[in-house]
Amino acid sequence: MNALEARGIHKRYGGLAALADVDLTVKNGQFVAVIGPNGAGKSTLLNVLTGLAMPDEGQVLLAGQAITRMATNKRIRAGLGRTFQHGRVFARLSVLENVMTGAAIRGRLSESDLRDFSMEIIEQMGLADVAHEAIMSLSYGRRRMVELSRALACRPHVLLLDEPAAGLNSGEVDQLIDRLAELRAVHGLAVVLIEHNMGMVMRLAERIFVLNFGCKIAEGTPAEIQADPAVLSAYLGEGYAHAVV
Amino acid sequence: MAMRIPLQIATAIIVLGGISGMVLPEYHLRLLNLSLISAVAVIGLNFAFGYAGLISLGHAAFVGMGGYGLAILTTTCGWSPWLAAPVAIAATAISAGLIGYPLLRLRGHYLALATLGLNVSFYIVTSNWIAMTGGTNGIARIPGLTLGSFSFSGEHQFLWLALMVLALIAAAAAALHKSRLGREMIAVRDDEIASEMTGIDTTRIKIAAFVLSAICAAVAGCLFALHMRFVAPEDFTYAHSITYLAMLIVGGEGTIVGAVLGAVLLTFLPEWLRFLGTAYLFFFGLLVLGILVFLPTGLVGLGQRLSRRSAKTPLLASARAPEATS
Numbered sequence: 099m100n101a102l103e104a105r106g107i108h109k110r111y112g113g114l115a116a117l118a119d120v121d122l123t124v125k126n127g128q129f130v131a132v133i134g135p136n137g138a139g140k141s142t143l144l145n146v147l148t149g150l151a152m153p154d155e156g157q158v159l160l161a162g163q164a165i166t167r168m169a170t171n172k173r174i175r176a177g178l179g180r181t182f183q184h185g186r187v188f189a190r191l192s193v194l195e196n197v198m199t200g201a202a203i204r205g206r207l208s209e210s211d212l213r214d215f216s217m218e219i220i221e222q223m224g225l226a227d228v229a230h231e232a233i234m235s236l237s238y239g240r241r242r243m244v245e246l247s248r249a250l251a252c253r254p255h256v257l258l259l260d261e262p263a264a265g266l267n268s269g270e271v272d273q274l275i276d277r278l279a280e281l282r283a284v285h286g287l288a289v290v291l292i293e294h295n296m297g298m299v300m301r302l303a304e305r306i307f308v309l310n311f312g313c314k315i316a317e318g319t320p321a322e323i324q325a326d327p328a329v330l331s332a333y334l335g336e337g338y339a340h341a342v343v
Numbered sequence: 344m345a346m347r348i349p350l351q352i353a354t355a356i357i358v359l360g361g362i363s364g365m366v367l368p369e370y371h372l373r374l375l376n377l378s379l380i381s382a383v384a385v386i387g388l389n390f391a392f393g394y395a396g397l398i399s400l401g402h403a404a405f406v407g408m409g410g411y412g413l414a415i416l417t418t419t420c421g422w423s424p425w426l427a428a429p430v431a432i433a434a435t436a437i438s439a440g441l442i443g444y445p446l447l448r449l450r451g452h453y454l455a456l457a458t459l460g461l462n463v464s465f466y467i468v469t470s471n472w473i474a475m476t477g478g479t480n481g482i483a484r485i486p487g488l489t490l491g492s493f494s495f496s497g498e499h500q501f502l503w504l505a506l507m508v509l510a511l512i513a514a515a516a517a518a519l520h521k522s523r524l525g526r527e528m529i530a531v532r533d534d535e536i537a538s539e540m541t542g543i544d545t546t547r548i549k550i551a552a553f554v555l556s557a558i559c560a561a562v563a564g565c566l567f568a569l570h571m572r573f574v575a576p577e578d579f580t581y582a583h584s585i586t587y588l589a590m591l592i593v594g595g596e597g598t599i600v601g602a603v604l605g606a607v608l609l610t611f612l613p614e615w616l617r618f619l620g621t622a623y624l625f626f627f628g629l630l631v632l633g634i635l636v637f638l639p640t641g642l643v644g645l646g647q648r649l650s651r652r653s654a655k656t657p658l659l660a661s662a663r664a665p666e667a668t669s
Contacts, residue, residue, distance in 0.1 A: 148540065149539075150536065150539075169539075169544075170539040170540060171538075171539045171542050171543055171544045171545070174539070174540060174541065174542035175542050179540075180540050182536075182537070182540075186534050186536065186537035186540075187533075187534075187537070188529065188530045188533040188534060188537065188538075189533050189534075190529050190532070190533055190597070191526060191529055191530065191533070195526050198523075198526060199526050199527060199530050199538075199541050199543065200541045200542070202523050202526075202527070203541065203542030203543070209522075209523070212523070245537075248541060249540075249541075252541060252542050
């Protein structure tokens, strides 16, 4: 069974077709990347998958169950997790409290159990030294790690990451890549990554979907995508294949 | 550990209120009682506005529902205030839930306008439904609260009732602040989309905040009716709602201490500015404006800023060093 599936998604904003007949399939535990130029419809696709935007046509299935019209918070409870392009954290809560809000959605855990479970995730993500700090005292990169920790605390089966490397320095990107690889190995998460950092995409993704002007123009392994003339022309650039070679 | 702060707040309220009760003259005691009643209402508003970010300009309507509920049940139905108060509070909570469900789909200014409309509607209904509410004449002869042979009618006696209720509400609010529901309310205010993405049912949380807010308002309304022994539409207008909001902002929204400070200060301020005659409103407005502009986090924020600054002073820091190491 597929962990997440989008079938024939159409989404229009007025006269603009943000998504036109887009399909996406993510198998259990698979690491998938969605790439494409700015305005290609990548974030709109994530919005449709998470219920922040309703598709005009098409269907979204999570573990075989139709969730197309389901409220966002119910999708999260059903096993979906997401982070945002600009990192959305709760500014008036501490790091620990941010993660606890995510952990709280699973059953009726006591406050001490919630705290313990959240601290485990915080330690895994390398944030133990700032667990009780105010969010706004952290660097941008660490705030994004808090957001990721909060999403993980919801114990998702499928994690959607919207440009997690945006605004991070190269050291932080390397750390993020290691963490994502580790998390996937430990938790067996399926991941959908939207990213412009091709180094990160090629290192982590098993399968890549390419969008351009709201349409899927290619799908394949990293090697196939790097050699695809349509992708090179629309996004990666003709020089990319030579640079990789 | 979790109950330390709520207990400290409750103790501080009772001790400070008790000491004030011993030194204040009768008239100021009356003002203190009114300020404590307002503080209960403002703590309620803090749930909706301070925690969940719901701009309510109809809070006085819920205070009125509590007050009128108690007044009608005790005078028309002849119930004991001990029975009438919980029924009036429960009825207000149910009304808030029913009103909140459609209303809380609105956001920001639209919600503010809708709640303002609610308050205006409440005023119109209470002014014109003469058979039930007495119209603009209001409802008089509300029985006072008694416990055995002890009556809470006098200002001194009522002070202890008001202090106990306020301490209880403040402690409960402080405990809620650190609870799962409190965190969810704050999360919804900080970022509604991120809250949904964390699995929080934002509609449910907003309704919960609105209902909790109305419950505190109704408690304040019951206290008001028991204190004044009279309620009228003029006591629950939208101007009162705006005053509650001003109290919260001046004191420091999002904090229990701020809600209490703001309520006490803005109740006493007109009295302190009485020497200005009718011009006091101008200075009152100017002061509130000044706090809004220069102290956006209210008096509590000023206190925090001053304590941080004093902690950085070398003299104080060196004086504290031995304590820290001992």
